Amino acid sequence: MNMIRSKSKNELRQTIVTEAVAVTALGSNLEDLWYKLMQKETAIKPIKRFPVDREHYRSRIAAIIDDLRPSQGRSLLIDLLDRLMDQMGPVPADAILVAATLKSGIDNLESECRGKPTGFQDIRLASLADNLGARLGLKGNGTCISASCASSAIALARGAALIESGQAEAVLVCCADIVSEYAFSGFSSLKALAPDPCRPFDRNRQGLSLGEGAAALLLMSNTRAEHEGRARLGTVCGWGITNDANHITAPVRGGAGLARAVNKALTSARKKPDEIAAVCAHGTGTVYNDRMELDAFKQVFHKRRLPIFSVKGAIGHTLGAAGGIETALGLKVLATNTAPPTIGFVNPEDGAQGLVSADQQAIAGDFLLTTNSGFGGINAALVLGR
Amino acid sequence: MKADITGIGWITAAGVGRGRNHHGFALPAGRLPDYTPEKFFTEPYPNLRRMDAYSRLGVTAIALTLEDAGLDTWTEKRDIGMVVATVYGCLGADVDFYNTVIPNHGAQARPAVFSYTSANSFLGEAAIRFGLTGTNYAVAEQHPTGLAGLLAALGHLAAGDDQKIIGGVCDVGCPEIFGWPDKFPPGAVFFMLEPVGTNPRPSFGTLHSTSPGQLLFDGSPLDDLAVLVDQCLSNQAS
Numbered sequence: 001m002n003m004i005r006s007k008s009k010n011e012l013r014q015t016i017v018t019e020a021v022a023v024t025a026l027g028s029n030l031e032d033l034w035y036k037l038m039q040k041e042t043a044i045k046p047i048k049r050f051p052v053d054r055e056h057y058r059s060r061i062a063a064i065i066d067d068l069r070p071s072q073g074r075s076l077l078i079d080l081l082d083r084l085m086d087q088m089g090p091v092p093a094d095a096i097l098v099a100a101t102l103k104s105g106i107d108n109l110e111s112e113c114r115g116k117p118t119g120f121q122d123i124r125l126a127s128l129a130d131n132l133g134a135r136l137g138l139k140g141n142g143t144c145i146s147a148s149c150a151s152s153a154i155a156l157a158r159g160a161a162l163i164e165s166g167q168a169e170a171v172l173v174c175c176a177d178i179v180s181e182y183a184f185s186g187f188s189s190l191k192a193l194a195p196d197p198c199r200p201f202d203r204n205r206q207g208l209s210l211g212e213g214a215a216a217l218l219l220m221s222n223t224r225a226e227h228e229g230r231a232r233l234g235t236v237c238g239w240g241i242t243n244d245a246n247h248i249t250a251p252v253r254g255g256a257g258l259a260r261a262v263n264k265a266l267t268s269a270r271k272k273p274d275e276i277a278a279v280c281a282h283g284t285g286t287v288y289n290d291r292m293e294l295d296a297f298k299q300v301f302h303k304r305r306l307p308i309f310s311v312k313g314a315i316g317h318t319l320g321a322a323g324g325i326e327t328a329l330g331l332k333v334l335a336t337n338t339a340p341p342t343i344g345f346v347n348p349e350d351g352a353q354g355l356v357s358a359d360q361q362a363i364a365g366d367f368l369l370t371t372n373s374g375f376g377g378i379n380a381a382l383v384l385g386r
Numbered sequence: 387m388k389a390d391i392t393g394i395g396w397i398t399a400a401g402v403g404r405g406r407n408h409h410g411f412a413l414p415a416g417r418l419p420d421y422t423p424e425k426f427f428t429e430p431y432p433n434l435r436r437m438d439a440y441s442r443l444g445v446t447a448i449a450l451t452l453e454d455a456g457l458d459t460w461t462e463k464r465d466i467g468m469v470v471a472t473v474y475g476c477l478g479a480d481v482d483f484y485n486t487v488i489p490n491h492g493a494q495a496r497p498a499v500f501s502y503t504s505a506n507s508f509l510g511e512a513a514i515r516f517g518l519t520g521t522n523y524a525v526a527e528q529h530p531t532g533l534a535g536l537l538a539a540l541g542h543l544a545a546g547d548d549q550k551i552i553g554g555v556c557d558v559g560c561p562e563i564f565g566w567p568d569k570f571p572p573g574a575v576f577f578m579l580e581p582v583g584t585n586p587r588p589s590f591g592t593l594h595s596t597s598p599g600q601l602l603f604d605g606s607p608l609d610d611l612a613v614l615v616d617q618c619l620s621n622q623a624s
Contacts, residue, residue, distance in 0.1 A: 056493040096598055097528075102504060106480070112563055113484045120566045125475050125505060125526035133528055141599055143534055146475065146505040147523035154523050158538065161545045165387065167598045182484050185492035186500035241521040241547065245463050245513040249501050260519065264547070375501070376510025378522060 014222035015160040015237075017384075018230035020328040021087040023080060024213035024315045025063035029087055033315070034332050037340045038360055042314045044197040044209045050181040059193035062179045063211035063316030075105030075122035076178045078131065084176070084214040085135055091218060092228075095170040096162060097142030099128040100155035102320030104144075106180045132174050146320065148374025149282070150241070151175065152215070153323030153382055157239035159219045169224040175324035176214035183319065184210060190249060198285030198317070199344035200310035201294070201352040208284040211316020215324035234331040235385040237367065238269025244377035250288055251373055255296025258371060261379040262300045265369065269383035273301050276383070277365025278339045280330045282372045283310020284317050285344065289373065294351040296371075305354050307361040313343030323372045323380065330368045330384050339363050387544035387596070389579040390589035391618055393457070395450025397421060397443055398573035404454040405590055405618055413612040415571045418443070418558070426450060428458075433511060436498055438479035441508035444470060444556040447574035448512045451552055455578035456587055460517045467520030467548035468509045471535035471555045473570045475505035475524055481561045508556070520548035530570060532611035533601055536577060540595050543579055550580045555611060575611060577618075590618035 020030060025043035027033030036043075043063040046052075052060040068076050105122025112118060121127055129142035145155045152175035159171035187193050187210065194207035220230060242264065244257035251257070266273060281293050297308065311329060318325055333339055339361040348356060368384045394405035399416035423434050423446045434442055448468065452458040457466070483499040501507060505524035512518060521542045527534045532555045539553030554576030560566045582592060594602040601608045604621070608614055 051491055054491050054493065103480075109477075109480055110484055113481060113488060117565075120560075120564045123477070123564070125472065125524070126528050126530075129526070129528045141531070142528045143538075144526045145523050146526070148504045148506060151523070154521075158541070161541055161547075162598060165541065165544065167541075167595075181487065181492070182480075185487040185495040186483065186497070186503065188492065189495040189497040189500055239547075241467075241523075241542075243510065243513040243519050243522050245517050245519050248507060248510050248514070257519065268546075375504045376506045376508075376522070377513055378506065378510070 013164050013166060014235055015163045016220050016222050016225040016235055017217050017233045017331060018220050018225050019089055019218040020233055020331055021084060022213065022215040022325050022328045023083045024325060025065045025211055026315045028083065030328055037311060037314050040341050040343060042197055042343050044316055049179065057188050058195050059188065061197060061209055063209060064179050065212060073118045075108045077105045077122060077176055080176050080178060080214050081131060084216055088216055091136050091172050092170045093137065093139055095138060095172045096140050096168045097129055097133055097138050098155045098159050098171055098173050099132060099142060099144040100152035100175040100320050100324065101128050101144060102146060102148060102151055102177050103183060104128055106182045107178060110180060110182055128176060147378050148376055149319055149322055150372040150374045150378045150380035151320035153372045153380035154241055156236055156323065156327055156382055157241060157380065160236040160239060163219055163221050169221050171219040172216060173219060173324060174216040175321040177212060177319040177321045179210045179212040192286055194285055197344055198313055200283035200285045200313055200342055201290050201349050201356040202345050203347040203349050205285045205287060205290060207286050209316045211318045213315060213318040213321050213325050215321060215328050217324060217328060234334055236382060237385045238265045238383040240264025240268060240381045242379045246377055249375055251292040253292065255292040255299060257377065258293060258296035258373055258379040259299040261381040262296065262369060262371065265381035265383050271367055271383055275365060276306065276367050276369045277363040278307040278333060278368050280326050280368060280370040281308050281310050283312055285312060290349060294349060298351060307339040307363055308355045309339045309342045311340060326370050327382060327384065330370050333363065334368055334384065334386050337363050387540055388582050388592055388594045389540055389543050390582050390585060391577050391591055391593055392580045392585040392587055392589055393451045393455025393578035394590065394615060394618055395447050395454055396573065396575040397447050399571060404450045405622060406454050411615040411619060413571050413573055418572050437511065438476065438482065438502045439558045440476050440478055440556065441502050441511060443558055443574045444508040445512050447576050448552060451576040451578050452516055455585065463517040463519045465520050465549040466518040467542055467551035468512060468518060468522040469535045469539040469553050470509060470524050471532055472505055472524050472526055473530050473557050474560050476503050476507065478558060478561050479503045481563055520551060531609060537595060537601060539579055540593055550578065552576050552578055575615060591621045
C-alpha cells in the first residue's frame with residue numbers, strides 16, 4: 001500500500017528548492033522581508049483600500065501593499081504576480097505548475113456584484129494557473145489548489161510528491177492572495193479580526209490581522225538540480241495533511257488533527273521529533289488556533305523546548321499564500337540558523353513560555369517544521385531540510 | 387501507482403446513482419435534478435440546509451460513493467482523504483456572501499454563508515459527517531478534464547498519505563451574474579480508491595498513473611471522466 005514510503009531512503013529522489021521569491025506588505029522581495037522581520041517591523045496598519053470606518057467592524061487594519069494597483073479591469077492579483085515573477089529566474093519549460101490560492105481575483109467578483117463588469121478571467125479558481133502558465137510558457141496543464149489557509153502548504157506537498165514519485169523533474173509552486181473587502185467582512189463577521197495588530201501566542205491575543213502576498217518556489221529533483229547547476233536553498237523532506245473532522249470553521253480543541261499532520265510529515269520525512277530544530281507555526285493570533293497549535297506541538301514534542309515562531313504579526317495572515325511565504329522564510333531560518341521574532345508577542349499564552357519569543361532565537365539542527373490550518377478542518381505540515 | 391475503484395457515486399443532470407445499483411450513467415449539460423439530499427442520509431443532517439448548492443451536491447455525492455464502497459457507517463474516524471476537481475467551486479456562495487456585504491457596508495455580512503466560501507469547505511462537512519481525517523482539498527485545472535481530482539487522489543494514495551481516498555469532480559455551474567457560458571456540465575461524480583485487493587467488495591477496475599496528467603484504467607489510457615464511469619459499470623455488469 002505504502003508504495004513510495006516503503007522504499008529505503010536512499011532509493012528516494014530528493015526534492016530540492018532551487019529558487020524562492022516572495023512579495024509581502026513588509027518587503028518587496030524575500031531579502032527585504034527577512035531584514036525587516038529581524039528588525040521587528042510590522043506592515044499591519046490602517047486600511048485605505050476599502051471603507052472600514054464603520055462601527056460594526058472591530059478592526060480597521062491589515063498588512064496591505066500600498067501601491068498595488070488594478071490595471072485595465074484586471075484584479076490586483078495581476079499586479080502582485082507581476083512583482084513576484086519579475087524576481088523569478090528561468091523556469092524550465094517542462095516544469096509542472098501547481099498554483100495555490102484561497103480567493104484568487106476576488107476583488108473582481110466584488111466589482112461584478114457591484115454592477116461593474118470586469119470579466120471572468122481573474123475570478124475562476126484556475127485563473128492563477130492560467131496567468132502564470134501563459135507568462136512562463138509552460139507546456140503542461142497547470143493546476144490550482146484551494147484548501148483554505150493551507151492551500152500553498154498542500155501545493156508544496158503535491159509538488160514534492162510529484163518529484164519524489166518520479167512523475168516530474170521540476171515543479172513551480174506559486175501562491176497568492178490579496179486583502180479584499182470580501183475577506184475582511186467575512187472574517188469580521190466571524191469575529192476573528194483583532195482590533196490591534198495580531199499577537200500570535202500572546203495571552204491577550206484578540207484575533208488575526210489580514211495580509212496579502214505571494215510566493216513562488218521552484219522545486220527540482222536532486223539530479224536535475226545538480227545537472228543544471230541550480231542553487232540548493234533547501235529541501236522539502238516530508239509532508240502530512242489531515243482533517244480534524246470536527247468543525248467547519250474552528251479547529252479541534254486539543255490539536256489532535258494538527259498533531260496527526262505533524263506526525264505524518266515526520267514519518268514521511270523519516271525524521272524523529274528530536275531532529276526538528278524549530279517550528280514555523282500558523283500562529284494566526286486567534287484564541288482557538290494558537291491554543292490548538294500549542295497543544296498539538298506538546299503532543300509531538302512533549303516537554304522539549306524548541307523555538308516556535310509566527311510571522312503573522314509582521315505580514316498579517318496571507319490566507320492561501322501563507323504556507324508558501326512561510327516556507328520561503330523557513331529556508332532563510334535554516335540558512336541563518338536563526339528563528340525570527342514573533343511580532344506582537346508580549347505575554348506568553350500558557351505553554352508558550354520559553355518556546356515563542358519576541359526576539360530572534362538561535363536554532364540548532366537541520367530540519368524545520370512549518371504548519372498551516374484552516375476552514376474545513378484542514379491541517380498541513382511540511383518538514384524542510386537544508 | 388495503482389488503485390482499485392471500489393465505489394462510485396454521482397448526481398448529474400441525467401440522474402442520481404451509484405455504481406452497484408445502476409447500469410447507466412451520463413454527464414450531460416442541463417439542470418441538475420430536483421433531488422432531496424436528506425433522503426441519502428440515514429440519520430438527520432440539519433447542516434445540509436445551511437450549505438450552499440455546491441456543498442450540498444458534493445456532500446451528497448460523497449455519501450453515495452461511501453455507501454457504494456461499503457464505507458458509509460463508522461464508529462471511529464478514518465484515514466480517508468478526498469480531492470475534488472472543480473471549475474467554478476464555491477462561486478455561487480461567494481456571490482451570495484458578497485451580496486450580504488454590500489448593503490450597509492458589511493454590517494449584514496452573514497458568517498454562516500462565509501463558512502462555505504472556500505472550495506474545500508464541503509469536504510470538511512463530509513469529513514465531519516463520515517469521520518474522514520485524511521488529505522483533502524479542491525483542485526482546478528487550466529484546461530479542465532475533470533480528472534485532476536482522481537490523479538491527485540491516486541498520487542496521495544501511492545505516496546502513503548492516506549489509507550483510502552476519494553477523488554472526483556463537483557460543479558453546479560457558473561453563477562448567472564458573470565454571464566459566462568457554462569462550458570462544463572453540472573454534477574458531482576466521485577470514486578473511492580483503495581490499495582489493490584484491500585476491499586472485500588469486487589473492484590470496478592484498476593486505476594493507474596505513470597506520468598503526470600496520464601491516467602490508465604485497466605491498462606488503457608483514459609481522458610474522459612464519463613468514459614471511466616461507463617467502463618466501471620460495464621466491468622461490474624460483466
